[in-house]
Structure formats: structure tokens, C-alpha cells
Amino acid sequence: MKTKKVLILPGDGIGREVCDAALPVLTALNLPIELEYGDIGWECWKKEGDTVPQDTWDKIARSDAVLLGAITSKGKKQAEKELPEHLQGTGHKFVSPVIQLRQKLGLFANVRPSYYISGQGKPFNMAVIRENTEGLYAGFDYHGIPEQIQSLLSHPNIDKSGFDNSAITLRLQTKFGLTRLFKFAFEYAVKHGHKRVTFADKPNVMRDSGAFAEEVLDSVAANYPEIEYDIQNVDAMALWLATRPEQFGVIVAENMFGDILSDLAGGVMGGLGLAPSANYGEGTAYFEPVHGSAPSMYGKNKANPSAMFLSIALMLDYLGFEDAAEKIRVAVQETIRKSKNLTYDFGGDASTSELAAQIIDNIENNKQQLSAAIITVGDELLAGEYHNTNLKEISEFLQDKGYHVAEHLVCSDQKSMINRAVNKYVGAVDLLVVSGGLGPTSDDVTRYAVASALSLPVEFNEQSWQHICNRMSSFKLEVCDKDKVQAYFPQGATTIANSAGIAQGFTLTRHNTEVLVLPGPPKEMSAVLNKAFENRQSNRIAQHSKHQWKLLGVTETQINVLIEKLAPAIAKQVKYIWRYPYLNVSVNCDDSQPEVIEQLQAVTNSLEAFTVSRNGLNASQMIEATEALCWKSDDVQLEELLQQLPGNGIGPTYYVNTIPAISDVLSTGSFDGTLEIHVQAPDGEPRVLAIPLRDEYVTEYVKEFASWCYLTSES
Ligand code: NAI
Ligand code: MG
Secondary structure, eight states: OOHHHHHEESSSSSHHHHHHTTTHHHHHHHHOOOEOOOOOSSSHHHSSSOOOOOOHHHHHTTTSSEEEEEEEOOOOOHHHHSSSSGGGGTTTTOOHHHHHHHTTTTTEEEEEEOOSSSSOOOOEEEEEEEEEETTTSOOEEESSSSHHTTHHHHHHHHHOOTTTTTTEEBBBHHHHHHHHHHHHHHHHHHHTTOEEEEEEEOOTTTTHHHHHHHHHHHHHHHTOTSEEEEEHHHHHHHHHHHHHHGOOOOEEEOOHHHHHHHHHHHHHHHHHTTTEEEEEEESEEEEEEEEOOOOTTTSSSOOHHHHHHHHHHHHHHHHHHHHHHHHHHHHHHHHHHSSSSGGGTTTOOOHHHHHHHHHHHHHHOOOOOOOOEEEEEHHHHTSSSSSHHHHHHHHHHHHHOOOEEEEEEESSSSSHHHHHHHHHHTSSSSSSESOOSSSSSOOOOOOHHHHHTTOOOEEEHHHHHHHHHHHHHTTTTOOGGGGGGGGGEEOOOEEEEEEEEOOOOEEEEETHHHHHHESHHHHHHHHHHHHTTTOOOOOTTTTTEEEEEEOOSOOOOHHHHHHHHTTTTGGGEEEEEEEETTEEEEEETTTTHHHHHHHHHHHHHHGGGGGGSSSSOOOOGGSTTTTEEEOOOOOOHHHHHHHTSSSSSSSSEEEEESSSSSSHHHHOOOSSSEEEEEEOOOOOOOOOEEEEESSHHHHHHHHHHHHHHHOOOOO
């Protein structure tokens, strides 16, 4: 493919930071793109009284596309004050570079795609297309009503104020402007697979211009019979965008209505840190994040670079690199869904460059762990009547298959609750497992709830019904009509055999989430879960493995500090769990990288002195009951406790004593200060450990420490 020329205009403030952070993605994607840099924005105004210098126009003329960071604009007075001295008072006028670009380059369509990235609510995919050259921002804006139009205007408030004390803005709509706008909107819908074009206007109030626009819309739409189109009042549109974005495709509007709706769409998408935009015309196009220069954030390496990444993706689409564009979108989405550390606007403390590096790493390695969520359904589980063993088993199973289980949700049998729970995860995780509520009774509503959450009808599956009838008669059970509900599945679902019962499970994928639905009875759940995973390969996560250290005699803070120092590549994934008296430290990570292997080794070495095991076993669990070994103490009560430990009582003797004595501690019940544990092996030095004397369970500590001394003694 021919090399494309892209002009980068970083502009002001965080525009510079997000450009610096995101542009290396072009290198990672290895695209035939040549970059040139140019100046634009406030600094140019301060230097030469023009926000877009001639040199930049020359560069634009020889580029295939322009990528803009952000620019700073300030009010009239401030702009005048910051002009170079020789230009002050000469009537120099500040014109926003964004407006200059749009006007001089004839960029009539501003496109703001807005689609689901993460969070609650149904996945959606829409784009607001705003007319950029006419409408209410056409520039017919007057304070003091011009003589030429005064005769047209009769209004009681003008009578009271007079023409000089009134202001007016005119909305311009032309056949030329509307035709090219609507054509662009339908073409955009075709190209991006949107099935619906909605024109947001106010025809019930602006009746003549509204009717005129409708006429133009009808004539353009006639050429696109496969695309549904409608006109909605802009105010209602705002409500729908906020509450039901999944119902829309392309939303097209005149300049001001489009301006407002496109910001709203940016908010629906997740805010300024995410929202990208593009400006298209007959010739060139330019791309920029929706956000501005955010001066208060500049220099802090804090801004979210995602909007810039997504703007780059739009540019790559335009230049014909659609695959690369899609890779960027997927990487941004995956990173935001799965990263443990995002920028501040997503509640994290990652810097601009850290988040950008994660996104680029995702593109280069594409092996982030798959994520899963589990919903278990049943009022009896919520009431605590039963242990939720399914939840535990599914978690362990998925963990074993390499999934990162991100969330559990226990949900009542109510259809609306299950529906809401399913909605929460569809589009947000790779796999959603739902268990319970597939039976024939009236409290079994999971299949309907899942179907409704995915906006699918339920369909009767004859094959499945035959299967149910056969199973029931083989169990000598009478088949009744009520059983039939178990043969209904959401449209498109694949059924999964249940070798331990009757109701089959099912699976289907929507919005990149596989929804796997299992029966509730534990044996049946297990059977269907295993069946679902038969012949399935977990690919992307093959390199993830678990490393663990069972530690005695240290605090989590000590270990945390050490791991952060020795193993920065994995430190954020490390988990610290107290299983008194042990501290279990574990990490699930991709250990195929030399850097990670090295850091894991460094951690292992430095924890050696505290590590009792690497496989999760306690010291006392590692001693055989028959081992030739005898426990003794000067403290009768302690000696009794030690008899609970394995050992045949006739081998070499280990003396265990504490200061203060365990019998004194237990009889006085005074838990304060420290407990010194002394263990003397038959030969060798005595070993001593001091622990906080916190409660009667220190006896567990004594037993585990004694066992560990035995396991590690020379004799
Ligand atoms: P802004 O978009 O620069 O910032 C508003 C707030 O949004 C920031 O304080 C920050 O809290 C948040 N924000 C913006 N970008 C973010 C990111 N990437 N990550 C995380 N949070 C982010 O809008 P503001 O403050 O109204 O304007 C600042 C300057 O930018 C003004 O001079 C304005 O004229 C200019 N501007 C330029 C635009 C452009 O270049 N097309 C568009 C909007 C404003
Ligand atoms: Mg705006």
C-alpha cells in the first residue's frame, strides 16, 4: 500500500501529552505512514497573532489526514492581552483553529462515534453526525437587529426593548447543506453497518425549516431502502440517548443540536477520556479527541489517552487501514475492561503513559487473561439456607481453565433481578456463567430472564423436548405438559447435554460475551459445566500460571514492600491472604516473559527464609502421622497440644517451649505483648520466633512453627 502522510498537530496542554503517549501505536502496528509535525493553537497566537500559521496550512495541503491533540481558546480580552506587543490594538481577531480548519477545509460533517466500552447497561453502538457549516452556528449572530431584517420581526418583547437592545441568531438550512449531510449520514450507516438513521430536529416548533429538512431527508433516504430512518424531536432524543442508547445507529442533526447531542453521546460512552471525533469534507479530514487542552491537568501525565487512541483508529479507518483501526479499538476496550490500573477518571492512578503502554502492549501481545463473572440464582442461597457450593466450584473450575473470575453475584429467583444481573455483565466480560433456575416449576425463570436481557425471543426446541421425554421415561417418570418449558431456549442458543439430570444447559454469545447457563442442582451443574468445556481450548491464557508462597513469621506489609521492589512487573497482581498463622502470597501471571521469570526468581530467593511451602500445604500437613518423631514440652498443657501434631511419639524428640508459658497465657487469658516460641531439635541450634500474643489461636502458630522446625532440621 502507498505510504500515507499524516500531519500531527499536538496543539496545547494535554493535547501534547496524549499525542506523545498514543502515537507509538503506529510503530507497533507497523503501518506505512509518514508523520510530519506542525504548530497550532494558543502558543501560535501568542507568538504571531494567528492560531494556524501559514506553514501549518502548507503542511495540511500536502498531507492525507490531520491528527489534532487539543487547543486552548480564551475570551476576547485575554486573547488581546496575550498578543505580541506589536500586534496589540491593531484589531487582530482570534478565530478558533478548530473553526478555521472546518471552514477552510470545507469539513461539513463532524462525527462522534459513541459505543459501549464498559460499565452497566446494555451494549450500544451509535454515531452522532453534526452538520458543521450552517444551522444555528452559520454565523448570523447579531447584537442589535440589523435594519435589513427588522421588517420581518414583530414580537412583543422587541416592542419593549427596541431593535438595539435585542439580539438575534438565524438558523440557516440549505438544500445543498442538508443534502450532502443526509447523504453522508446514510453512507456512513452503510459503511459501518448501522441499520437506522435518526434525524434529531424540532419540526413541531420550527415548522417550516423542519418540514423543508424533512423533504430533503425523504428524497435522500429513498436511495437507501435497506436503512430505516425517522425524525425525532431533539429534546426527546436527549432523553433516549441517556436511557436507551442501544436503540440508535446514526443520529444526524444540524450544527447546534448536533453539538449538544454529541457531547451527550460522549458522556454516555464514558466521558471525555474516551470520546473520539472526526471531521470530514469533500477533500481531507481531521481527527481529534473531543476533550480540550485541560490546562489544569497539563504536565501531570494524568490525562486518559484512550480518546486519542480511538481518534487515531478513526483516522486509520479513513486512510484504509481498517484492520489496524479495529485492533486499536479492541485493545482500548480490553484494557479498560480488564486492567487493574486505569487513569484517574476511571478511579485508578495510572499515568497517561502507563495506560498508553498497556494499550500498546495489548496490541503487541494480545494475550490478556480472559475474564469471567458468575451469577448463581436462588432465593434459598440468598437466605443462607444452603452453602453456595456451585459458586465455589464454578470459580475454581474457571480459575483452573485460566479465567480471571472478576465478580460473583447471587441473585433471587425474580425474573427482573436475573435480567438486570445478566445485563450487567454482557459486553463486559468474556464469559458469564449463570447457574440455577432451569427446571420446570414456576420459580424457574432463568431461561426467560436471559432471553429478555439479550433481547431475544425464546424458541421451542423439538430435539431437546424429545431428549427430555426419553430421559424421563428412562427414569420411569411420567412426562407432563409442565416439563415442556425445559425445551425452550433463547433464539440461537446451543444446548448442552445434562448427563446427571433432565434440564439441559445452553450457551450463546452476544456482544463478545459468552453466556453459559447451567442447571442449579450441584451434580447437574458440574456435569453440564464439564460438558461445556469438553474439547474447548483456552488459547489466549495458556501462559498464565499460579505461583504461591506460604509464609510464616512475617507481616504482609514487609512482603508487599519487598515484592514491589523486586518484582514491579507483577507486583499489582500479587494477592496477600491471611490464613492464620500463615500469610499466603500468590500471583497468577504470564510467566513466559524473561523479565517476569527473573523477577519471580528474585522473589522466591528473598522469601526463602519464611517460605514453608510452595504448594499451599501447611507444615503440619507435610508431616506423615507415622514419622519417627516425638514432641515434648516443659509446659504440660503445651505438650498436650503438641500431641495433636503428626508423629509416632517414639522417634527423635523435639522440645517446644514458650515465654510466657502457654498454660499461663491460657489460664490468665491475658493477651498482650509477644510470645517467644523456642524449638530445640535433637542436635543443632535452638530456633526462636517471637509473635504477637493476640489470642488463644497463638497455639496454632506454635504447632505450625514447631512442625516447620522439624521439617527443616538437619537431623
Ligand atoms: P477540557 O476538555 O479541556 O477539560 C474539561 C475537564 O475534563 C478537565 O478538567 C478534566 O477533568 C476532564 N478531561 C478532559 N480530557 C480528559 C482526559 N483525556 N482524561 C481525563 N480527563 C479529561 O475542557 P475545558 O476545561 O472546558 O477547556 C479547556 C481548554 O480547552 C479551553 O481553552 C477550551 O477552549 C479548549 N477546548 C478545546 C477543544 C478542542 O481542542 N477541540 C475542545 C474543548 C475545549
Ligand atoms: Mg461541543
